Amino acid sequence: MPRARLRPVGVETPRGAPAPVRARASRRLRIVLCSLAAVLLLAAGAGAYAWHRLNANISSVELGSLLTPAASATSDLNILVVGSDSRAGKNATRAGGGDATGRSDTTLLLHVYGGRKKAAIVSIPRDTIIDRPACTTASGQKLSARQGVMFNAVYENGGARCTVAAVESLSGGLRVNHYVEVGFDGFAELIDAAGGTDVTLVKPIDDKESGLHLRAGRHHLNGQQALDLVRTRHGVGNGSDLGRIQLQHQFLTALISRMAGQSLLTDPARLFTVADAATKSLTTDSLLAHVDSLASLAYSMRGLGADSVQMVTLPAQLEQGDEDRLVPDTARAAKMWAALKADLPVPPDALTGTASGPNGIGQIVKPG
Known part of the structure; x- marks a missing residue:
């Protein structure tokens, strides 16, 4: 008597199909399921690797009680952003630390208003003369209070801690709620990594010091060209830091417009490339030094666009007898800071009549 063929447990066979066909269907099903499981495992592994790599990219500096945590995910927020050359040559270990870490060319205070739909960017000129408070560097060195210090020397000697103070x-x-150094x-x-950026120059830029020479008209700038543009000062206006800041404001407006028009989420490979480059460039306070923290912060500000960001400069006057130095315009600066503390827009009369007012180099950079 012929032996009965057993049907594999848990496998549904097509009714009426010959036994060999049912067996082949069972094997194909198992192959498909195993392949799907392998793909999912590989995807999960790649995601974990990417997450670990991005986290490992970020350098951090411990600022402790110098920072005040935001009250909620939609409350107003102050982020101090410093652009420095301390990581030139991939020297990430000294970034933000002080004790002659490097120089800061650019300092911005990003104030994001409650609700995270509007923001103000306040530039602090590097040549501003200020009174530095007593502070402690990352290595524990105590710096006593000192009057008449040029602002960018604070970072050079004291790093992130003294700059925040x-x-x-x-x-x-x-x-200040957070610190970010680029x-x-x-x-x-x-x-x-973002594919460069398009700008249109209303006027040509001819900077013999930096070697940046761009005719008027539309340009697609690569990373080095963009860096040269935001750092140039001898090719615009009277060669002062104020002209350079106004150029930076115009470039940031163009860059925000370009980034807002890109949909990186539909291109995972490019998204990772941009995220990888971004995290490599950053030193943050320890609370922000995680991909999930940065992603959460970025998501909370997703409604910001170029038209919702007010660009301002610390109200200042030229120092008497030295046109390369600035002193804060005390009355107007107090009005600007008071508005930000109250989470209000900076009033125009806080800026007019100062060396950092709206009348300067004029429009040079427009979105491409």
Whole structure:
């Protein structure tokens, strides 16, 4: 008597199909399921690797009680952003630390208003003369209070800790919530990873000091060209830091417009490339030094666009007898800081009549 063929447990066979066909269907099903499981495992592994790599990219500096945590995910927020050359040559170990870490060319205070739909960017000129408060560097060195210090020397000698303390003192007590430092090399790499950026120059730029020569008209800038543009000062206006800041404001507006028009989420490979370059370029406070923290912060500000960001410069006057130095315009600066503390837009009369007012180099950079 012929032996009965057993049907594999858990496998549904097509009714009426010959036994060999049912067996082949069972094997194919198992192969498909095993292949799907392998793909899912590989995807999960790649995601974990990417997450670990991005986290490992970020350098951090411990600022402790110098920072004030935001009250909620939609409350107003103050982020101190420093552009420095301390990571030139991939030297990430000294970033933000002080004790002659490097120089800061650019310092911005990003104030995001409650609800996270509007923001103000306040530039603090590097040539501003301030009174530095007593502070402690990352290595524990104590610096005594000192009057008449040029602002960019605060970072050079005291790093992130002293820079945060100086900005809070300069602002009359506006509390900083987060610190972000962007290395110049990393900035160029980030622009390259994003595919460059398009700008239109209303006027030509001819900077013999930096070697940046751009005719008027539309340009597609790579990372190094973009970096040269935001750092140039001898090719615009009277060669002062104020002209360079106004150029930076115009470039940031163009860059925000370009980034807002890109849909990186539909291109995972490019998204990872941009995220990889961005995290490599950053030194943050320890609370932000995680991909999930940065992603959460970025998501909370997703509604910001170029038209919802107010660009301003610390109200200042030229120092008497020295046109290369600035001194804060005390009355107008106090009005600006008071508005930000109250989470209000900076009033125009806080800026007019100062060396950093709206009348300067004029429009040079427009979105491409």
